[in-house]
Amino acid sequence: MMKRTARRTLLATAIAAALTAPAAHATVGYFQHGYGDRAKAMGGAGIAYPQDSIAAATNPAGMVLVGDRMDFGAGVFVPVRDATISGHDPTSIGYPAAMDADGSYDLNNDASFPLAHFGYNRMVRPNMSFGVTIYGNGGMNTSYESAIPFFSGGNPNVAQGVDLMQLFVAPTLAFKVNDAHAIGVSLVLAAQRFKANGLQSFANSGFSRYPTEVTNKGYDMSTGAGVRVGWIGQVAPNVSVGLTYATKTYMSKFDKYRGLFAEGGDFDIPANYGIGVAFKASDRTTVAVDVMRIEYEGVRSVGNPGPSNADFTMSGLKPERRLGETNGLGFGWRDVTAFKLGVAHQYSGQLTLRGGLVYNTQPIPASEVMFNSLAPGVIQKHLTLGATWKLANGGELTISYFHAFNEEVTGNWPTALGGGTETIKMYQNALGISYGMPLGGK
Numbered sequence: 066m067m068k069r070t071a072r073r074t075l076l077a078t079a080i081a082a083a084l085t086a087p088a089a090h091a092t093v094g095y096f097q098h099g100y101g102d103r104a105k106a107m108g109g110a111g112i113a114y115p116q117d118s119i120a121a122a123t124n125p126a127g128m129v130l131v132g133d134r135m136d137f138g139a140g141v142f143v144p145v146r147d148a149t150i151s152g153h154d155p156t157s158i159g160y161p162a163a164m165d166a167d168g169s170y171d172l173n174n175d176a177s178f179p180l181a182h183f184g185y186n187r188m189v190r191p192n193m194s195f196g197v198t199i200y201g202n203g204g205m206n207t208s209y210e211s212a213i214p215f216f217s218g219g220n221p222n223v224a225q226g227v228d229l230m231q232l233f234v235a236p237t238l239a240f241k242v243n244d245a246h247a248i249g250v251s252l253v254l255a256a257q258r259f260k261a262n263g264l265q266s267f268a269n270s271g272f273s274r275y276p277t278e279v280t281n282k283g284y285d286m287s288t289g290a291g292v293r294v295g296w297i298g299q300v301a302p303n304v305s306v307g308l309t310y311a312t313k314t315y316m317s318k319f320d321k322y323r324g325l326f327a328e329g330g331d332f333d334i335p336a337n338y339g340i341g342v343a344f345k346a347s348d349r350t351t352v353a354v355d356v357m358r359i360e361y362e363g364v365r366s367v368g369n370p371g372p373s374n375a376d377f378t379m380s381g382l383k384p385e386r387r388l389g390e391t392n393g394l395g396f397g398w399r400d401v402t403a404f405k406l407g408v409a410h411q412y413s414g415q416l417t418l419r420g421g422l423v424y425n426t427q428p429i430p431a432s433e434v435m436f437n438s439l440a441p442g443v444i445q446k447h448l449t450l451g452a453t454w455k456l457a458n459g460g461e462l463t464i465s466y467f468h469a470f471n472e473e474v475t476g477n478w479p480t481a482l483g484g485g486t487e488t489i490k491m492y493q494n495a496l497g498i499s500y501g502m503p504l505g506g507k
Contacts, residue, residue, distance in 0.1 A: 092358055092493065093403045094428045094442050095229070096337070098449075099123070100200050101182060102138050102465035102499040106422025106451020107407025110353035112341025113297055113307030114407075117501050118184030118479060121198040121237040124295035124309040124341070127330030128186050129194040129239035138499025139464070140180040146172035146207060146491045147383035148438050153478060153485030164266070165221035166478075166485065172226070172441070187504070192241040197249070200336075201236040202231040207264065209437055215324055215483065216438070218265035225263025228284075229440045231334065232256045236294065239434060246300045252291065255314045255334060257287040260326060262440075267388060268324070271381050274389035275324030282321035289316035303345040310338040313363060327393040328367035335360045335367070349411040350448060357405070361428060369395030371436040377481040396440055397433030402426050407449070415455045419465075423447035431476030434487045441489035446470045460502045469493035 075454030092098045099109025101119030112119065115127025148170045155164040170231040186196030212225035232255065264280035266272075273279050293312035297307040313333035323330030339357035346352050362368035371394055376386045385392050400499035407421035425445055429437050437443075472489035 071507075084366040092444055093357070093400065093423070093425045094233045094361055095440075096202055096359055098199075098403070098405070098447055098467065100424045101136065101184070102140075102451060102463040102497045103409075103419065103453065104407075105467060105497060106419035106421065106449050106463070106465035107353060109403075110341060110355040110405040110407035110421060111296075112309050112339050112355045113305045113356075113364070114341065114343035114351060114353040115264045115297070118186040118196055119182055119198055119200065121196065121235045121249070121251050121293070122182075122200045122233070124239045124297065124307050125235070125293055126239055126247040126295040126297040126307065126309075128237050128249055129192070129197050129241050129247050130297065131186060133188050133504040134184075134186055134501060135504060136182075136184045136499060136501040138180075138182050138497055140465075140495060140497030141177050142180055142493070142495040143177045144173075144206075144491055145176075146441050146489075146492045148172060148213075148441065148487060148489045150213070150343070150478075150485055150487045153215065153483045158481065160215075160483065161219060161269065165180055166214045166215040166483070168211075170213060170438075171206040171210045173332065174210050174226070178206070180495065182499070186237075194237075194239045195428060196237050196239075198235045198237060198332065199385075200233050200235075202233070207441070208412070212263045213438060217263045218274055220265075223263045223265070228259065230258045240340075247297045248295065248453045250294050253291045253293055253311065253314055255289050255291070255316065257316060257319075257332065257334075258284050259287070259319055260284045260321060261322060264325070267486070268429045272388055273324040274387045274393070275329070278308045278321055279388065280325070285319045285321035285357070287316045287319050289314050289333070301475050305340040305343045306341075306474050308373035309341075309345075310336075311362075312336055321344075324389045326389070327369050327395055328365055328391050328454045329389055332366050333364050335364050336394040351409045353405075353407045355403075355405040357403040359401045359403070362400050364395075365391065365395060367396050367398045369393060370397040371395060371433045372479050372482060373432065374479045374481045377479070396436050396437065397430060398428040398442075399430060401428050406440065419449075419451040419453070421447075421449040423449070427472075428473065429474050429489070431474055434474055434476040434489055435478045435482070437474075437489055438487065440492050441474075443472045443474050443489060443491055444469045444471050444493060460500055463501065465491075465497045467495050
């Protein structure tokens, strides 16, 4: 009875941690590069190589292959973001000189963010499992130490930035079709929280369809659902292949920010899909490779292009391009393809070492730097490391670390908004620790 009570307490604590501390990431666009510390340490590669009950976040078929277990983890994520603007002239378009955006800007007033995840899986039959995985996304997080005056209405001393967090709860059913093939499906339940500050210059009828719902409205919540499906097959004695696909997660609208996001506050989570291969190079070494595609362009608030000279006439911004309209101004992100390579090596009976690399295509074109001052998700290259120790009580302690190398994008502001050149850049570090345990009995 005491053991069962302790387990329930641990379960409740882990769920609470995951619910209250979703990650604020901007790695592969604003998706995490991987889910669970074992996968994170291997460059996020896990479509064909499930290792724990966080597997459903990548490929739900993996849950029936990891068996009865529980995993939970926490950590810290530290992005470093900067922007530099030169040559901006607001007076050329009739704006006051106080709105000049020239300068170097530190976006790191909020410098670190908590991470958390949780997974629980049970074999309800020899060939079927049911589990739940809780994990976070997020990104588009900036907090300016000194505001860009052109965005804030000429006042550099107001709070400026955006904060987007996404939490996913994925109940998952998985089956072994036979000894070589497994399939799985997750219902992906999602919640989002968002706020924006310091965008007073765009809170008018010339720039927004709903000018009173653009900025400084506090946090707003959005909920929705989607589906992820997956397959893993052993195609040769030492080779497994996996496929995963997640539909777009359809979310309720951010009503408080319907004047900022396209389609009156719509902010769905993009569809994504991928293929993975895991190769057992030796009895102790496994190499995993994943290729993932994230369809950011399919979400108008993210994929709609930002402002360009073609959007303006002599009387101002074209009405159909106002913030909040179906074809309104967005961040101009492009679809992203991510290539992930990971290696796991069992150094001893108690210690497994991991490492990995990630490269993803650039989501932000040079033409879109202006609005992406608020969301400089320019990262493209990661190095990952980690290890797992088997403990005397049967549990497993895992650590992961990643460094996302400095990346920058330079482009021009539209001359219709005063022109100028901007460079946005970012690098990141993150450290995570998790505990996993096989669960005996049913």
